[in-house]
Amino acid sequence: MELNRFIYLYLTGVINMAGGPGSYLFGEEERKELSDVMETGYLFRYGSEDDPNFKRKVVTFEKEFAQYSGVKYCVAVSSGTGALMCCLAALGIGPGDEVIVPGYTFIASISSIILSKAIPVLAEINESLTIDPDDVRKRITKRTRAIMPVHMLGNPCDMDRIMEIAKEHSLYVIEDCCQAAGASYKGRKVGTIGDIGAFSLNIFKTITAGDGGMVITNDYDLYERAFGFHDQGHKPNRTGVEVGNRSIVGMNMRMNELTGAVALAQVRKTDKILSLMHGKKGKLKKLISDVPGVGFRVINDEKGECATLLTLLFKDKETADKFGAKIGSKTISHSGWHVYNNMEQILEKKTATEYNCPYVCEAYGRNIEYHAHMLPRTDSILERAINVSIGVVDKGLGAAFGLDVNSTDDEIYNTAEKIKSIMKEI
Numbered sequence: 001m002e003l004n005r006f007i008y009l010y011l012t013g014v015i016n017m018a019g020g021p022g023s024y025l026f027g028e029e030e031r032k033e034l035s036d037v038m039e040t041g042y043l044f045r046y047g048s049e050d051d052p053n054f055k056r057k058v059v060t061f062e063k064e065f066a067q068y069s070g071v072k073y074c075v076a077v078s079s080g081t082g083a084l085m086c087c088l089a090a091l092g093i094g095p096g097d098e099v100i101v102p103g104y105t106f107i108a109s110i111s112s113i114i115l116s117k118a119i120p121v122l123a124e125i126n127e128s129l130t131i132d133p134d135d136v137r138k139r140i141t142k143r144t145r146a147i148m149p150v151h152m153l154g155n156p157c158d159m160d161r162i163m164e165i166a167k168e169h170s171l172y173v174i175e176d177c178c179q180a181a182g183a184s185y186k187g188r189k190v191g192t193i194g195d196i197g198a199f200s201l202n203i204f205k206t207i208t209a210g211d212g213g214m215v216i217t218n219d220y221d222l223y224e225r226a227f228g229f230h231d232q233g234h235k236p237n238r239t240g241v242e243v244g245n246r247s248i249v250g251m252n253m254r255m256n257e258l259t260g261a262v263a264l265a266q267v268r269k270t271d272k273i274l275s276l277m278h279g280k281k282g283k284l285k286k287l288i289s290d291v292p293g294v295g296f297r298v299i300n301d302e303k304g305e306c307a308t309l310l311t312l313l314f315k316d317k318e319t320a321d322k323f324g325a326k327i328g329s330k331t332i333s334h335s336g337w338h339v340y341n342n343m344e345q346i347l348e349k350k351t352a353t354e355y356n357c358p359y360v361c362e363a364y365g366r367n368i369e370y371h372a373h374m375l376p377r378t379d380s381i382l383e384r385a386i387n388v389s390i391g392v393v394d395k396g397l398g399a400a401f402g403l404d405v406n407s408t409d410d411e412i413y414n415t416a417e418k419i420k421s422i423m424k425e426i
């Protein structure tokens with residue numbers, strides 16, 4: 001792009017330099033995969049094996065992401081939200097079923113449950129900023145069908161405890177891994193510990209293709225149903241319109257070859273991205289680890305987390321507010337998108353069928369209520385928490401301050417010095 005044009009777009013906000021680490025590392029690899037596809041212009045995910053025009057980017061991406069995760073099956077889809085919808089459909093979760101989900105997550109974790117006509121039951125987080133297993137246990141009723149742990153900000157949830165509870169109560173576990181591609185918990189990749197896992201490739205994620213997502217599972221039946229749901233009921237990797245062979249009513253959430261091409265180049269960079277993030281986060285954390293008044297959120301697996309963000313936990317709301325103002329940011333509770341208190345659509349039950357609100361489910365004998373500040377523990381943690389970017393630069397997460405994947409050692413040092421000097425002032 002011509003420099004003046006770039007500057008114009010940057011200044012007018014059309015381009016802003018925010019995104020996940022993968023987006024900062026677009027290069028020759030993405031261009032090569034894309035130009036393979038553009039050589040023939042064949043953009044559909046299906047094609048004939050013998051057709052030289054068909055470059056098999058989506059199918060190859062699915063295979064490589066499954067291999068990378070150590071899992072049997074992967075379906076590439078058009079978004080993380082779509083991936084969650086496929087997971088819920090694959091498990092047959094629907095009217096009257098309750099799904100326990102944390103109050104600190106992106107809205108799609110909750111809305112996908114609502115749009116499956118099931119009931120989201122909001123649970124507290126703990127100081128890992130992921131779902132609190134003790135609170136999950138308290139919220140189980142006879143209607144509970146699943147738990148949806150969200151590996152928030154790249155931190156794997158306490159999966160041992162969650163799986164233990166799920167087993168005890170015969171519940172499904174849907175891992176929302178949208179913010180945690182590449183993360184692992186005790187040696188197992190996220191998304192492979194529960195029954196099924198959902199990932200996002202949107203621009204703020206560890207790896208990205210602009211938009212897109214994946215579903216992974218080891219269970220063939222779940223794979224077939226998720227696949228069918230994403231493609232009008234078709235069986236995996238159809239060769240045409242297979243009338244008479246479709247087992248489920250589905251939608252179109254297919255990924256196209258252009259997205260598949262970028263996703264393929266990015267999945268091959270995942271380990272490099274994680275290693276860059278760990279290196280930078282380790283250095284920054286070390287430089288500020290003995291600054292009085294600065295604490296950190298609990299990380300459930302230090303080696304396995306994505307390290308895309310460093311979350312600071314202060315002793316009280318006042319200190320966190322002052323710190324946030326000094327860095328031109330806000331505490332997580334006020335940073336927008338990801339906190340249930342700021343989701344008026346959920347709290348006010350504004351569904352497309354508002355007058356026949358499907359998730360009130362009176363038929364099941366109970367009107368579930370949502371209201372601001374219904375999760376006091378979550379509120380008290382998030383009002384003391386500030387996100388510092390390591391690789392995900394996202395104002396919507398409260399992470400516009402900090403590093404990016406290309407930050408130098410000098411920049412890491414300067415960021416640490418800024419944190420130290422602010423802490424002296426406040």
Ligand SMILES: Cc1ncc(COP(=O)(O)O)c(C=O)c1O
Nearest residue numbers: 079080081106108109178200202
């Ligand atoms: C935790 C979580 N779940 C689901 C999603 C939805 O992903 P997408 O934006 O690709 O639909 C996101 C995206 O921000 C997310 O962070």
